[in-house]
Amino acid sequence: MNLIEGKKLVKNFKNKQVxxxxxxxxxxxxxxxxxxxxxxxxxxxxxxxxxxxxPDGGTISYWRTDYKxxxxxxxxxxxxxxxxxxxxxxxxxxxxxxxxxxxxxxxxKLADCHLQDAGKTPAVKLSIGQQKRLAxxxxxxxxxxxxxxxxxxxxxxxxxxxxxxxxxxxxxxNKQTVLFSSHDMExxxxxxxxxxxxxxxxxxxxxxxxxxxxxxxxxNLEMLYLKLTEKNEGEKNEYDL
Amino acid sequence: xNTIFSLSLKSAAREPFLLFxxxxxxxxxxxxxxxxxxxxGYAINITxxxxxxxxxxxxxTTTVFSLLGQRRRGVYQLLKVTPMPxxxxxxxxxxxxxxxxxxxxxxxxxxxxxxxxxxxxxxxVVKMGIVCVLGATGYVxxxxxxxxxxxxxxxxxxxxxxxxxxxxxGSDAFYSLExxxxxxxxxxxxxxxxxLLKGLxxxxxxxxxxxxVSLAALLIFLGMALVLAVGSFKSSDY
Numbered sequence: 001m002n003l004i005e006g007k008k009l010v011k012n013f014k015n016k017q018v019x020x021x022x023x024x025x026x027x028x029x030x031x032x033x034x035x036x037x038x039x040x041x042x043x044x045x046x047x048x049x050x051x052x053x054x055p056d057g058g059t060i061s062y063w064r065t066d067y068k069x070x071x072x073x074x075x076x077x078x079x080x081x082x083x084x085x086x087x088x089x090x091x092x093x094x095x096x097x098x099x100x101x102x103x104x105x106x107x108x109k110l111a112d113c114h115l116q117d118a119g120k121t122p123a124v125k126l127s128i129g130q131q132k133r134l135a136x137x138x139x140x141x142x143x144x145x146x147x148x149x150x151x152x153x154x155x156x157x158x159x160x161x162x163x164x165x166x167x168x169x170x171x172x173x174n175k176q177t178v179l180f181s182s183h184d185m186e187x188x189x190x191x192x193x194x195x196x197x198x199x200x201x202x203x204x205x206x207x208x209x210x211x212x213x214x215x216x217x218x219x220n221l222e223m224l225y226l227k228l229t230e231k232n233e234g235e236k237n238e239y240d241l
Numbered sequence: 242x243n244t245i246f247s248l249s250l251k252s253a254a255r256e257p258f259l260l261f262x263x264x265x266x267x268x269x270x271x272x273x274x275x276x277x278x279x280x281x282g283y284a285i286n287i288t289x290x291x292x293x294x295x296x297x298x299x300x301x302t303t304t305v306f307s308l309l310g311q312r313r314r315g316v317y318q319l320l321k322v323t324p325m326p327x328x329x330x331x332x333x334x335x336x337x338x339x340x341x342x343x344x345x346x347x348x349x350x351x352x353x354x355x356x357x358x359x360x361x362x363x364x365x366v367v368k369m370g371i372v373c374v375l376g377a378t379g380y381v382x383x384x385x386x387x388x389x390x391x392x393x394x395x396x397x398x399x400x401x402x403x404x405x406x407x408x409x410x411g412s413d414a415f416y417s418l419e420x421x422x423x424x425x426x427x428x429x430x431x432x433x434x435x436x437l438l439k440g441l442x443x444x445x446x447x448x449x450x451x452x453x454v455s456l457a458a459l460l461i462f463l464g465m466a467l468v469l470a471v472g473s474f475k476s477s478d479y
Contacts, residue, residue, distance in 0.1 A: 050322045068324040079315035082307070083252040095244035096323040096330070124314075 001028045003063045003146050003177055004049055010057030011044050011201075018044055020201040021058065026146065026179055028063075031172050033188045034181040036198035037229050042181040043076060045198070046150050049179075069097065072144035074135045076151055080123035086110065086134055087119040090141055097142035112170075113137040114163060129160030136167050140176070147171055149180040153187055165190060185221040195221075197228040204228040245330060249337035258306070262298035263345040267291035268352050274415070275357055288353030289369075289441040290414035292346040296373060297408065297434060299342045300380035301387075302401045308388035309397050317474075327474065335381045342377040343370060361445065368444035368452055375459040376437035382466035389473035408434035433462040 002025040011019035019041045026032055026049075034042050047053040049060060050073050064070065080089050087106055094101040101109070110116050113133040118126060123134060132152060140147060152168065153161045161184075168191055171178050182188055188195060189209060196206040205212060205228060209221060218224045253259060271291045275284050311317065320327055350369065354361050387404065391397040411428065412418075412435040418425065429435050440455030 047318075052318050052321050066324070068322065071322065073319065073322045075315050075318060077313075077315040079311075079319045081248075081252070081316060082310045082314065083255055084248065088248055088251070091244060092248050093323075095248075096320065096325040098324060100244065 001063060002026065003028055004067075005061045006045075006049065006058065007060075008058035009045070009048060009055050009060065011041070011048060011053065012056045018201045019048070019055075022198075022201075022203045024196055024203060024206065026177060027194070028145075028177055029175060030193045031168070031178045031180070031191050033192035033195045034179065034198060035183060035185075035188060035195055035225065035229075036181075037183060040198045040229070041201040042198055043150055044201075046073075046075075046148060046179070046181060050148060067146075069142070070145040071148060072097075072139035072142065072146070073148040074139045074150060074152060076154070080131070080134070080138075082122075082124055084123060085120050086115055086123050086126065086130075089123045089134065089138055093138035094141045097144075099142040101141065109137050109141065113167070127160075129156050129163070132156060132160065132164055133167065136164065140171065144176065146177045146179065149178065151181050153182070153184060161187065183225070185225050189221050197225070199229045245333040246337050249334045250340060253337055253341045256303060256307070258303045259299055259341065259345070262303065263295040263342065264348060266298075267295035267345070267349045270294075271349055271353050272356060275353070281357060284353060284357035285359055285442065285445055286413075287415070288350060288357070288359070289438060289445065291353075292349045292369075292373070292441060293376070293412075293414060293434060293437045294409060295345050295349055296342045296377050296437065297380060297405055299345060300338055300377040301384050302405055304338055304381055304384040305388045305391070305397055305401050306394070308384060309391055309394065312388065331385070331470075335378060338381050339374055339377040343373045346373045346377075359445075362447075365445050365447060369441050372437065372440035372444050372452070372455065372459065375456060375463055376433070376440070379433060379459060379463035379466045382463065382470040385470035386466065386473045389470075408432055411435070412438055414438055433459065436462065 004026045006025070007023050008021045009019055009023075010017060010021055022045065034045065036042050044053065048055045050071065051068070081092055084092060087110065090106050090109055091101055107116070107119070110119050113136065115126075115130060115134060115137070118130060123131065126134060136149070136152065139149070149168070153164050156164065165187060168178055168180065180191070192209065194206065194208050195212060197204040205216075207215070212224055213220065216224055216227055218227055268291070271288050274287045278287065317327070320330055347370070350366070353359055387400055388397070391400050411432050414434075418429065436455045436458040440452060440459060443451035443455060
C-alpha cells in the first residue's frame with residue numbers, strides 16, 4: 001500500500017521552476033531515502049508532501065483523510081519551543097498531536113533518545129546531537145505511521161550520526177515507514193530500502209540500492225550519486241526550511 | 242489545549258524580560274515616581290501609567306521577540322504539519338500571555354494601593370481587569386502581525402521601538418496633555434495605548450461612560466489586530 005503518492009508535482013519560486021513534474025510514492029513499511037545535493041529540491045518536495053507548501057501543479061494523495069494525525073515530521077531546523085525544557089517540549093508536541101503523555105511515558109521517551117539526564121535542560125541549550133535525537137523523539141511522540149526526517153544527521157559528529165541511525169533503524173523495526181533526505185551515501189546504504197535521486201528539481205532515478213547499482217553499472221552508491229547528480233553544490237532554492 | 246496553555250504560562254513566567262519590563266520597572270517606577278511627586282491624587286495616574294506600560298512591554302515588545310524566535314526555528318512551519326489547528330494554538334498561547342500580563346498589572350496595582358493607600362472597590366478591580374485583558378489581547382495579536390514583518394532581531398528591535406515609543410509618549414501616561422495642541426489631541430484618539438490608560442483610570446474612578454467608551458475602542462483595536470494577525474499568517478512566511 002502507498003501511504004503518499006505524488007503525481008507530476010511542480011513548484012515555482014518567482015520565475016524559477018524548482019520542482020519539475022516529479023512522480024513518486026512512499027510505500028508502507030519502507031525506509032525511503034531522498035538523495036541529492038544541496039538545493040535540488042529535497043526540502044521543497046518534503047514541504048509539499050507535508051502540506052507546508054502547496055504545489056503549483058500536480059496532485060498529492062494520502063492513504064487516509066486524517067493523515068496529519070499519523071505523520072511525524074522533523075524539518076531541517078530543529079523547531080523546539082524556546083524557554084521550554086526537553087521534557088516540556090515532548091509534552092507540548094504530544095499535545096500538538098492530541099497525545100497526552102504521562103510522566104512515565106516522557107521519561108521513557110527521554111531514555112529512548114539517550115537524554116534521561118537532560119530532561120530539565122532547555123531544549124535549545126542541548127548540543128546539536130542531543131537536539132537531533134530529541135527532534136526524533138518529539139517527531140515520534142504519537143507513534144506515527146510515517147516519519148519524515150529532513151537531513152536528520154546533517155552537521156553531526158560520527159557518534160551522534162551513529163545514534164541517529166540507530167534511532168531510525170529502531171523506527172523501521174517498529175514497523176514505521178520512514179522518509180529521510182540525505183546526501184550521506186554511507187548512511188543511505190545502511191538504512192534505506194529504496195532510494196530516490198533528485199537533481200535540478202527532477203527525479204533522476206529511483207529503486208532499491210542493488211538494482212540501481214546494477215542498472216547504472218557502478219561500484220557503489222557513492223559512484224551512483226556522482227553519476228546521477230551533476231556538480232551544483234551551493235545552489236539554493238528560495239524555499240529553505 | 243490545556244497543556245499548551247499551562248506550558249505557555251510556565252514558560253512565560255520564566256521570561257527574564259517579563260521580570261524586568263513588566264514587574265521590576267513598573268513597580269520600581271510606581272514607587273519612585275509616586276514618592277517623588279508626593280501628590281496622593283496623582284498616585285493613581287502613575288500606578289495606571291505603569292500598569293499600562295508593563296502590559297505594552299510584555300504583550301507587545303516581549304512577544305514580538307518571542308514570536309520571531311519561534312518563527313525562525315520553524316515552529317509555525319511545523320505546526321502546519323500537526324493536526325493541531327493553528328488558530329487553537331494561537332488562542333492558547335495568546336491566552337497564557339494575556340493572563341501573565343494581567344497578573345503583572347494586578348501586582349503593580351496592589352503596590353500602588355498599598356503604598357499610596359488608594360481606595361479601591363472590588364468592582365473597580367474587576368473593571369480594570371477587563372480593560373487589561375482586552376488591551377493585552379489586542380497587543381498580543383498585534384505582535385503576531387509586527388513579528389511577521391521582521392526577519393531579524395535588529396529589525397524587530399527597530400520596529401518595536403518605532404511602535405511602542407510613540408504609543409507611550411503620545412499618551413498622558415506620565416504627563417498631562419491638556420495643554421497639547423488640538424491636532425495632538427485628535428491624533429491621540431487613534432492611540433490604543435491611550436484607550437488602555439483611559440479604561441484603567443475610568444475603571445478606577447467609576448466613570449462608567451468613559452469606561453464603556455474605552456472598552457469599545459479597545460475592542461475595535463483587538464478586532465483590527467486580529468485581522469492583521471490572520472492576514473499575516475496567510476501571506477507571510479510564518
